[in-house]
Amino acid sequence: MPTAQPAVIQWGLSSYSGWGVNGLQLALSWTRSGRLVPVCSLPLRLEDIALSPLEWRRMAGFVRESEALCRQIAPHAGQEIGVSVPVLRGLGNNLVGSRSAEGVTLKGQPTVGVCYLEDSVIDAEGRARAEPCAAIVAGSSFVERVLTSAGIGRVQTVLQGVDPTHFHPAPKVGWFKDRFVVFSGGKPEFRKGQDLALLGFRAFAERHPEALLLTAWHNPWPESARSLEANPAVAPVRFHENGQFDGAGWAAANGLRADQVMDLGPVPNADMARILREVDVGLFPNRGEGGTNLVAMECMACGVPAILSANTGHLDLIGADRCVPLTRQGAVTTSFGTDGWGESDVEEIVAALEGLWTDRARAAAIGRAGAAFLAELTWDRYADGVADVVESVL
Incomplete structure (x- = not known):
């Protein structure tokens, strides 16, 4: 041999x-x-x-x-x-x-x-x-x-x-009971679009007091989170005393109540599945992805309907009825090359959240289709x- x-x-x-x-x-x-x-x-x-x-x-x-x-x-x-x-x-x-x-x-x-x-x-x-x-x-x-x-x-x-032994549809434990949980992940930075996720969720939550923003925002290079301040519509980012990004504090500075947001910080990859299965929707208005966005893939693999910006690496995930694409993609101007990037429209984000909140059967069908697609991408x-x-x- x-x-x-x-x-x-x-x-x-x-x-x-x-x-x-x-x-x-x-x-x-x-x-x-x-x-x-x-x-x-x-x-x-x-x-x-x-x-x-x-x-x-x-x-x-x-x-x-x-x-x-x-x-x-x-x-x-x-x-x-x-x-x-x-x-x-x-x-x-x-x-x-x-x-x-x-x-x-x-x-x-x-x-x-x-x-x-x-x-x-x-x-x-x-x-x-x-x-x-x-x-x-x-x-x-x-x-x-x-x-x-x-x-x-x-x-x-x-x-x-994705690792299908972790990331696959399975029952919820039920930590959030009657809450409608929106997940946002990835390292906080302008490219990942957490500012857009925050603005979209804030508008949605004004009409839905049961909404909860669950985040796993962790950046090994915390200072790069300041790039989010390029969006003048959000408050300056916050940091803990140890220098780490303060996701909950930043959300509060942007008008969310303490009971409307939960930031988990750094989470080992294999532990994410049990978290993702507790949520109702994944929100990913990312401006640019060199890969296919692992967090979005893992969300879809767990059967959670995902809202994805229709740009860059996300385009490899977007298909008929297996996610909710954000198709209004404006130009993004930075000091470096952003051909193919896209600025998602906050109103479209809110409409996408409303659609999944209103039609739970459609949301479940999108989640199943996404999971079936991701089951092949191991x-x-x-x-x-x-x-x-x-x-x-x-």
């Missing part, structure tokens, strides 16, 4: 961020399937990774090999070094690439880019950064269009997934798609 091919994941793993969950799920899936042998070239912060005791036991070899690789490359701090196995390099805006421990850049045989970007401008330096990549995995059709429009080839879209499917790209350029 041939030995499985090792593959290096060159970005950090975590249960609390999109990139972190992406890498963690690749490692879990490949460890189970044996399709590739994953190893991470950044130190594993085990306190940031939430796994079951069984998963930790089965991932013990991955942890050991990752720690060994980090020790091997540490003496080469700040350098680029070649390795004889495939390397997955995370690519962000303008194709800036991820690095390994001690700032080392690994050049694989081959190097395959994994790209999520929001800034639609790619300059000559960005195109040059793409050159070492034998292929690039785009996280959405939007990203593929941006890359190909910049003259970058060898690009293939592979949509992210992390194992994603991991196989990435492995296909890697193996195609070996």
